[in-house]
Amino acid sequence: xxxxxxxxxxxxxxxxxxxxxxxxxxxxxxxxxxxxxxxxxxxxxxxxxxxxxxxxxxxxxxxxxxxxxxxxxxxxxxxxxxxxxxxxxxxxxxxxxxxxxxxxxxxxxxxxxx
Amino acid sequence: xxxxxxxxxxxxxxxxxxxxxxxxxxxxxxxxxxxxxxxxxxxxxxxxxxxxxxxxxxxxxxxxxxxxxxxxxxxxxxxxxxxxxxxxxxxxxxxxxxxxxxxxxxxxxxxxx
Numbered sequence: 397x398x399x400x401x402x403x404x405x406x407x408x409x410x411x412x413x414x415x416x417x418x419x420x421x422x423x424x425x426x427x428x429x430x431x432x433x434x435x436x437x438x439x440x441x442x443x444x445x446x447x448x449x450x451x452x453x454x455x456x457x458x459x460x461x462x463x464x465x466x467x468x469x470x471x472x473x474x475x476x477x478x479x480x481x482x483x484x485x486x487x488x489x490x491x492x493x494x495x496x497x498x499x500x501x502x503x504x505x506x507x508x509x510x
Numbered sequence: 511x512x513x514x515x516x517x518x519x520x521x522x523x524x525x526x527x528x529x530x531x532x533x534x535x536x537x538x539x540x541x542x543x544x545x546x547x548x549x550x551x552x553x554x555x556x557x558x559x560x561x562x563x564x565x566x567x568x569x570x571x572x573x574x575x576x577x578x579x580x581x582x583x584x585x586x587x588x589x590x591x592x593x594x595x596x597x598x599x600x601x602x603x604x605x606x607x608x609x610x611x612x613x614x615x616x617x618x619x620x621x622x623x
Contacts, residue, residue: 431611438614439611439612439613440610441611444610454610486554488553488554497611498544498556498559499554500556501555502553504552504553
């Protein structure tokens with residue numbers, strides 16, 4: 397299995413509080429992604445990174461920000477959590493190649509916003 | 511991206527080969543076929559991908575028809591741990607990583623003991 401960890405694995409937080417999720421990889425892959433997965437909506441891309449300090453928005457980026465100060469870490473921040481951000485969040489990584497849909501996923505973080 | 515069609519569910523006996531079909535009749539020449547699976551409560555797992563030729567790795571084999579309008583994922587000796595939802599995806603390799611993965615409904619494969 398690819399070396400990807402996510403922390404925390406589970407979190408319950410209150411509406412309006414900031415939340416940061418961490419993705420850590422040991423594979424030295426260039427590309428990193430944050431997705432959310434919800435029943436009825438499937439998998440949706442939030443943000444992605446194509447290198448240190450290089451990030452861009454995905455399909456559902458509103459209310460989220462990201463940072464990547466080191467190759468191995470990609471942080472996702474919910475600036476002011478809302479109930480609509482209750483979801484399972486997955487981090488994924490991809491090797492440095494043109495085959496960018498070969499992605500390896502972390503175990504996920506289950507976030508509940510009350 | 512070309513649309514894919516998969517059966518909603520399939521059963522397979524443990525130890526037998528599981529053959530999962532995918533129809534992608536509108537696939538274009540530069541689109542790859544990818545397969546992923548998701549075991550309940552886990553992250554999606556990459557299985558295999560191919561363009562024209564058949565591919566094999568330690569997990570599975572991918573058979574793509576000569577006209578590329580359909581493909582079959584083969585798990586040669588299915589185990590109970592292969593019970594999962596399997597997704598067939600057709601994508602152009604963009605070289606930029608700008609597009610995320612999107613899964614359709616997939617095939618729920620149930621391995622029977």
